[in-house]
Amino acid sequence: MQTTVSLWPLIGVAVIIAGFLLRFNPMLVVAAAAVVTSYAAHFPIEKVLASIGSGFVKTRNLPLILLLPLAVIGLLERHGLREHAQAWISKIQSATVGRLLIVYLLLRELTAAVGLTGLGGHPQMVRPLLAPMAEGAAEKRYGKISDAIRYKLRAFAAATDNVGLFFGEDIFVAFGAIVLMTTFLHEAGIDVAPLHVAVWGIPTAICAFVIHSVRLYLLDKKLDRELGHPVKNTAASAESATTTGEQA
Amino acid sequence: MILSITYLYWLVGIILLITSGMILTDSSHPKRLLSGGFWFIYAIIFLIGDILPPALVGALVIVMAVIAGFGGVLAAKAKTLPDEIRKASAARLGNRLFVPALTIPIVTVIGTLLASHLIIGGTPLLDPKNVTLVAFGVGCVVAVVLACLITRDSPVQATKESRRLIEALGWAVVLPQMLGMLGLVFSDAGVGKAVAQIVTTTINMDTRLVAVIVYCVGMALFTVIMGNGFAAFPVMTGGVGVPILVGVHHANPAIMVAIGMFSGYCGTLLTPMAANFNIIPAALLELPDKNAVIKVQVPTALGILVANIILLYAFM
Numbered sequence: 389m390q391t392t393v394s395l396w397p398l399i400g401v402a403v404i405i406a407g408f409l410l411r412f413n414p415m416l417v418v419a420a421a422a423v424v425t426s427y428a429a430h431f432p433i434e435k436v437l438a439s440i441g442s443g444f445v446k447t448r449n450l451p452l453i454l455l456l457p458l459a460v461i462g463l464l465e466r467h468g469l470r471e472h473a474q475a476w477i478s479k480i481q482s483a484t485v486g487r488l489l490i491v492y493l494l495l496r497e498l499t500a501a502v503g504l505t506g507l508g509g510h511p512q513m514v515r516p517l518l519a520p521m522a523e524g525a526a527e528k529r530y531g532k533i534s535d536a537i538r539y540k541l542r543a544f545a546a547a548t549d550n551v552g553l554f555f556g557e558d559i560f561v562a563f564g565a566i567v568l569m570t571t572f573l574h575e576a577g578i579d580v581a582p583l584h585v586a587v588w589g590i591p592t593a594i595c596a597f598v599i600h601s602v603r604l605y606l607l608d609k610k611l612d613r614e615l616g617h618p619v620k621n622t623a624a625s626a627e628s629a630t631t632t633g634e635q636a
Numbered sequence: 637m638i639l640s641i642t643y644l645y646w647l648v649g650i651i652l653l654i655t656s657g658m659i660l661t662d663s664s665h666p667k668r669l670l671s672g673g674f675w676f677i678y679a680i681i682f683l684i685g686d687i688l689p690p691a692l693v694g695a696l697v698i699v700m701a702v703i704a705g706f707g708g709v710l711a712a713k714a715k716t717l718p719d720e721i722r723k724a725s726a727a728r729l730g731n732r733l734f735v736p737a738l739t740i741p742i743v744t745v746i747g748t749l750l751a752s753h754l755i756i757g758g759t760p761l762l763d764p765k766n767v768t769l770v771a772f773g774v775g776c777v778v779a780v781v782l783a784c785l786i787t788r789d790s791p792v793q794a795t796k797e798s799r800r801l802i803e804a805l806g807w808a809v810v811l812p813q814m815l816g817m818l819g820l821v822f823s824d825a826g827v828g829k830a831v832a833q834i835v836t837t838t839i840n841m842d843t844r845l846v847a848v849i850v851y852c853v854g855m856a857l858f859t860v861i862m863g864n865g866f867a868a869f870p871v872m873t874g875g876v877g878v879p880i881l882v883g884v885h886h887a888n889p890a891i892m893v894a895i896g897m898f899s900g901y902c903g904t905l906l907t908p909m910a911a912n913f914n915i916i917p918a919a920l921l922e923l924p925d926k927n928a929v930i931k932v933q934v935p936t937a938l939g940i941l942v943a944n945i946i947l948l949y950a951f952m
Contacts, residue, residue, distance in 0.1 A: 416705030441693030462797025468726025
């Protein structure tokens with residue numbers, strides 16, 4: 389080959405894509421991809437295992453945020469936290485799924501932008517509070533909802549947390565990604581101020597908020613269409629929904 | 637430092653060890669030995685993973701993957717209180733139930749903000765490299781204590797609930813770490829260089845717009861493969877961004893990297909490889925379709941990607 393870069397390690401990417409498409413168990417697919425990739429890079433078998441082992445030990449910080457809150461969340465759920473979150477939201481007359489999630493999106497994005505990424509998250513915020521509230525808001529408006537709708541609302545709650553976090557945190561100057569970017573450019577012989585990079589994240593952050601909010605607003609419209617008109621206050625809520633639309 | 641992240645690893649190790657012990661002694665469990673063994677191995681890696689030889693840890697990881705891959709990790713039938721009792725308890729405790737749940741984020745934020753002032757006898761209280769995570773861990777411990785006080789339940793019940801949720805999540809708990817490991821293996825083996833090589837030799841990027849699209853879409857696609865924008869960034873920025881966008885088309889580097897990274901995040905919204913953001917919430921929220929969160933995110937991600945291309949083209 390004329391190229392100095394070996395293309396063989398790409399076979400690991402092929403294993404991943406094939407594995408996910410054929411719906412093998414992801415744990416097995418990832419393990420197989422790691423073995424195949426290191427083998428293709430001509431690592432001896434012991435180095436293959438060692439690079440898997442040291443990679444796994446280095447990434448032990450990843451599941452902490454998932455595993456540590458489970459005890460408290462489980463205990464609170466046993467004593468009715470989710471039921472209470474649903475009851476609490478149903479006291480707010482103007483609450484709809486879309487409006488609830490738009491407010492959450494805004495708060496999540498703004499707090500992440502000032503570095504407070506710990507205020508949200510799937511185990512500690514979405515499962516015990518946000519998802520039950522979204523379900524509660526829908527049940528208050530439309531009565532009983534089907535499982536398919538329930539799952540869709542939960543998925544939207546999880547997605548809203550992700551969008552708010554991703555497109556907020558990159559505006560925070562001290563965030564790791566900004567450090568990564570400026571360090572990389574510095575090594576390539578280009579010096580930029582971290583603040584400059586952070587500021588140029590703002591246009592995309594605004595676009596992300598607008599795009600996802602429009603989708604949440606359309607979700608409200610879709611629920612109204614599919615589940616019939618709200619149980620009560622039809623005229624009032626239709627009017628305020630238009631106002632939300634203009635703001636979005 | 638006084639509170640290092642290692643203590644959190646030990647704490648998780650102990651929680652997993654208790655979980656595995658509960659499963660191994662549960663005679664009604666459908667896969668007692670395999671499931672118990674799976675969580676036992678995981679506990680060992682948290683407790684002493686850094687002093688075991690890496691090759692042995694690698695072998696243990698493969699064993700875990702095989703147990704999970706052939707359906708060995710199943711959950712016992714969950715023991716929860718009946719609906720009426722939970723509703724009655726919710727009515728009785730009311731907003732007090734929110735207190736422990738909100739304690740976790742509040743302690744995390746306070747810890748993060750005050751970390752630089754919390755110095756006892758010259759040593760920082762919280763591990764300076766992992767302030768947020770350690771503050772989060774402290775928040776979780778405080779929250780368990782508060783939850784026990786408010787609900788008048790016991791720490792033993794808290795560990796039982798923890799086991800119930802760990803089992804409900806199943807092997808998905810381990811997936812983010814497996815993918816993180818794969819990312820490191822990929823970069824060791826030079827996967828990034830190979831991708832950059834293919835992109836730069838097959839696409840003609842003399843036109844400004846084509847170069848912008850290749851950079852933004854490339855960031856997104858490569859993040860889809862790696863599951864992480866941070867892994868895609870050096871490859872695409874080193875391969876396309878700096879030599880072509882800055883070198884040939886005179887882009888402003890600050891704008892390029894800011895929007896490039898965000899294009900990577902669009903990829904994160906689209907991929908099962910970003911397990912902690914996409915697959916774990918599906919498991920946590922008990923969704924039957926493991927890709928349900930990704931499906932909801934697709935239109936938002938594609939919309940933001942198009943916005944990024946327009947922004948970068950207009951402002952660079």
